[in-house]
Amino acid sequence: MEVIKTAHSMYSLQYHVVWVCKYRRKILKPGVCSYIRKTLPGLLRAMPGVTIEAIGFDHDHIHMLITIPPKYSISNVMGRLKGQLASRMRKFFPWLAKVYWDENIVWSPGYFVSSIGLDEDTIRNYVEHQGQQDEGQLRQEL
Secondary structure (H helix, E strand, O other), X not given: OOOEEOOOOEEOOEEEXXXXXXXXXXXXXXXXXXXXXXXXXXXXXXXXOOEEEEEEEOOOEEEEEEEOOOOOXXXXXXXXXXXXXXXXXXXHOOOHHHHOOOOOOOEOOOOEEEEEOOXXXXXXXXXXXXXXXXXXXXXXXX
């Protein structure tokens, strides 16, 4: 678990995200997957701190492990990435217009997201005992 430090905060926010192709069309062929791998980093430049740690493809959906700083909402990041990527894919792959009947879409409107982090027992133990760990520092003589 990597903790990222900024001027006023520290965080470790990683998410497992799944995007599904509209109508579950099996459009994610090797060439399309390669294009997505090359295009996504360029789209992330507009959102400093957002990084894709890992990406995997099936024929009709994408899995990503993504780090998103607390200054961005997950829904904003997903909306921007999905929208901009769909637009670029439709320009680069004209055959998508036939697959989606001239609709200006590629992805299903929703997505799955799950946070990745410490397990519940570790966090519960920390919260319940953190006051005891700091107790010795608070009793310093001045």
